[in-house]
């Protein structure tokens with residue numbers, strides 16, 4: 033099934049070498065060294081890793097009517113691509129949009145991230161795991177200032193999204209990546225479930241999902257990480273002035289409610 | 302008579318003739334000739350006002366968009382060259398795209414980017430005989446040199462350095478409707494244009 037999908041895509045773009053790096057419920061992620069429209073020797077301007085690109089592919093769903101399927105795929109694909117462009121306009125770190133073929137479910141974007149010393153990909157999760165392994169009582173490197181700065185940055189990014197009425201929709205520790213070994217600048221990725229929403233509930237759920245993800249993947253230090261993320265989240269709202277402060281308190285009070293609901297649910301369940 | 306040929310990795314069967322004509326004086330005559338149909342039918346090009354063009358990457362991006370739409374049966378114009386001009390623009394209306402991004406009507410002299418889509422060898426499914434060959438390129442270049450008056454300078458290679466000298470940031474700001482988003486930083490501006498071109502109409 034999966035091999036068939038990969039083969040079909042490879043037939044569609046035979047001149048593009050594809051390496052499958054991830055398979056989710058909705059999309060397959062490929063890496064390639066081939067830019068879709070620039071010949072070798074012409075580098076795209078202002079991208080982090082020229083010569084390395086991500087292709088996100090939403091294959092056809094065989095159980096849907098082909099016509100309807102094409103339309104749904106095109107809508108989801110273009111909505112994700114539009115968000116990438118929007119975030120670039122807003123100055124939020126996210127993969128830059130390179131190309132899109134909406135009816136065929138294809139997005140080309142900038143590759144973000146690097147290889148950690150343990151050879152893994154620099155997702156927030158992998159990075160924190162690495163630091164946690166290296167931490168001990170005398171040297172808790174997982175709680176060092178650079179982790180704090182990174183967490184602040186994550187909170188700020190989420191804050192800017194929320195201030196502009198965008199919710200990410202899937203804030204996990206795999207959907208946050210470090211983009212630069214020297215600066216540790218974080219970026220959000222995977223806007224497949226993102227949407228526009230003015231509801232405090234949706235922003236609160238965004239935060240809650242991330243808090244839960246941190247607690248489950250990083251039980252020992254999650255509380256500290258979360259505090260730092262919230263600090264950054266708070267600061268961008270504060271800097272936005274009166275409107276931001278109001279939004280912040282709405283979101284946070286709803287967040288506390290969502291948390292309570294979550295607790296009750298786990299107590300019952 | 303100098304020109305470049307562009308190829309896109311993902312669409313290897315297209316070859317694009319590309320040239321930049323600076324200080325063109327008879328642009329109105331060419332424009333009127335095309336509009337009235339009095340110019341011969343094989344004078345088929347995408348003429349772009351170079352003022353709106355910041356980089357080669359921007360042109361490649363529009364070519365990609367054009368070929369993707371063609372492959373998907375989603376072309377909005379009746380010829381590939383009109384489609385291409387429309388794909389460089391932000392506007393839906395094709396006439397308006399031609400006015401803002403095609404040959405300008407104003408100005409004593411203008412700079413024009415000229416593109417022509419050719420098909421490599423056996424893949425010529427266009428039926429209009431626009432096959433790629435070194436002879437075809439020479440012929441096209443000659444055809445343009447004799448039709449375009451720019452003090453005998455002819456065309457030059459399409460490079461980022463050349464385009465930097467002919468781009469007009471004020472026009473770009475206005476025609477791409479950037480207003481507050483506008484940036485003097487060319488790299489940023491370039492990415493804004495590429496995103497806009499990729500997402501147009503979606």
Ligand SMILES: Nc1ncnc2c1ncn2[C@@H]1O[C@H](COP(=O)(O)OP(=O)(O)O)[C@@H](O)[C@H]1O
Pocket residue numbers: 053054055056057058059060061086088127141142143144145153155206207221222223224
């Ligand atoms: N722009 C990118 N740069 C580098 N890696 C990426 C990029 N986008 C996705 N990935 C990798 O692919 C994985 C899955 O991509 P994602 O967009 O999160 O899709 P899914 O919806 O399947 O989770 C990510 O966790 C990451 O490892």
Ligand SMILES: [Mg+2]
Pocket residue numbers: 056206207222
């Ligand atoms: Mg993901």
